[in-house]
Amino acid sequence: MARLELRNLHAEVAEGDEKILEGVDLEVKSGEIHALMGPNGSGKSTTAKVVAGHPEYEVTEGEVLLHLEEGEFGDEIEIDEDQRTWNLLELEPNERAALGVFLGFQYPAEIDGVTMTNFLRTALNAKIEEREELFEDDDAEEEEAEDAGFETSPMEGNVDEGDVGVAEFQQILQEKMEALDMDEKFAQRYLNAGFSGGEKKQNEVLQAAILEPSVAVLDEIDSGLDIDRLQDVSNGINALRDEEGTGVLQITHYQRILDYVEPDHVHVMIDGRIAKSGGPELAEQLEDKGYDWVREEVYGTA
Numbered sequence: 001m002a003r004l005e006l007r008n009l010h011a012e013v014a015e016g017d018e019k020i021l022e023g024v025d026l027e028v029k030s031g032e033i034h035a036l037m038g039p040n041g042s043g044k045s046t047t048a049k050v051v052a053g054h055p056e057y058e059v060t061e062g063e064v065l066l067h068l069e070e071g072e073f074g075d076e077i078e079i080d081e082d083q084r085t086w087n088l089l090e091l092e093p094n095e096r097a098a099l100g101v102f103l104g105f106q107y108p109a110e111i112d113g114v115t116m117t118n119f120l121r122t123a124l125n126a127k128i129e130e131r132e133e134l135f136e137d138d139d140a141e142e143e144e145a146e147d148a149g150f151e152t153s154p155m156e157g158n159v160d161e162g163d164v165g166v167a168e169f170q171q172i173l174q175e176k177m178e179a180l181d182m183d184e185k186f187a188q189r190y191l192n193a194g195f196s197g198g199e200k201k202q203n204e205v206l207q208a209a210i211l212e213p214s215v216a217v218l219d220e221i222d223s224g225l226d227i228d229r230l231q232d233v234s235n236g237i238n239a240l241r242d243e244e245g246t247g248v249l250q251i252t253h254y255q256r257i258l259d260y261v262e263p264d265h266v267h268v269m270i271d272g273r274i275a276k277s278g279g280p281e282l283a284e285q286l287e288d289k290g291y292d293w294v295r296e297e298v299y300g301t302a
């Protein structure tokens with residue numbers, strides 16, 4: 001069980017003093033789907049970007065915490081008592097990913113000639129290695145160093161391949177792509193070869209499926225998708241929750257995707273705060289009535 005906690009989060013544009021987030025409180029646990037809705041410009045994307053550590057924004061108050069329980073990463077990673085709570089705002093994006101937080105697809109545009117397959121395998125291996133480092137205990141490290149001198153030769157083990165080798169990864173990738181109903185050719189496409197908006201969204205869910213995060217923050221994953229793709233992407237998100245126990249923070253302006261990915265909790269963000277929270281029925285009310293009634297109800301003015 002993992003829990004992502006935003007506590008009284010305040011943020012502004014780094015270059016300037018325009019306040020955007022003004023005290024966001026939100027908690028997403030493993031296995032839960034939360035929809036974060038709200039009018040354009042209310043601060044939804046900023047929330048996602050701040051959690052991701054985007055340099056455009058400065059956090060002026062509050063915290064983003066990740067709580068882990070024993071066994072979150074299986075038997076092989078031991079999580080000590082003092083490693084249960086992490087302050088994400090102090091960590092690099094790759095460390096956040098290693099802790100099981102998925103924050104959207106990165107497109108490293110400057111890298112030429114990298115296929116999706118190689119990029120995704122590298123991302124998976126980087127996560128595994130970073131995680132091992134974060135949770136490494138000092139005794140084991142010494143033992144490993146001693147062992148290395150005597151027993152390990154470069155011929156043994158996957159020294160160059162990383163933890164997940166090419167063949168093993170092919171199989172993982174194929175399974176995940178089938179589950180998302182993605183075309184095989186996708187895997188051989190180059191990263192910077194101009195994916196369409198819809199393809200980028202599919203890539204994002206594919207990457208999440210491969211990294212198997214504890215918590216995923218998905219910003220407008222439904223934008224630019226036709227109905228078939230929307231269904232595939234939704235299946236992928238549901239599978240993350242059902243099979244990996246991923247907690248999902250689904251940011252969306254529209255109710256449409258919530259027909260396919262049914263949220264346990266719905267939050268409405270207005271003017272940089274969560275103005276109202278409820279169950280799935282809240283999303284339906286928003287569909288019928290828009291956002292102004294929430295503003296009226298909460299702030300007494302539309």
Ligand code: ADP
Pocket residue numbers: 013018020038039040041042043044045046047056
């Ligand atoms: P949403 O995703 O809910 O539509 P955003 O988080 O993108 O809203 O934006 C919230 C508000 O902050 C908007 O008024 C937007 O114009 C402003 N904003 C966001 N990023 C920046 C930025 N880098 N510079 C200036 N204003 C910004």
Ligand code: MG
Pocket residue numbers: 044045046220
């Ligand atoms: Mg947005």
Ligand code: MG
Pocket residue numbers: 078079080135136137
């Ligand atoms: Mg340890």
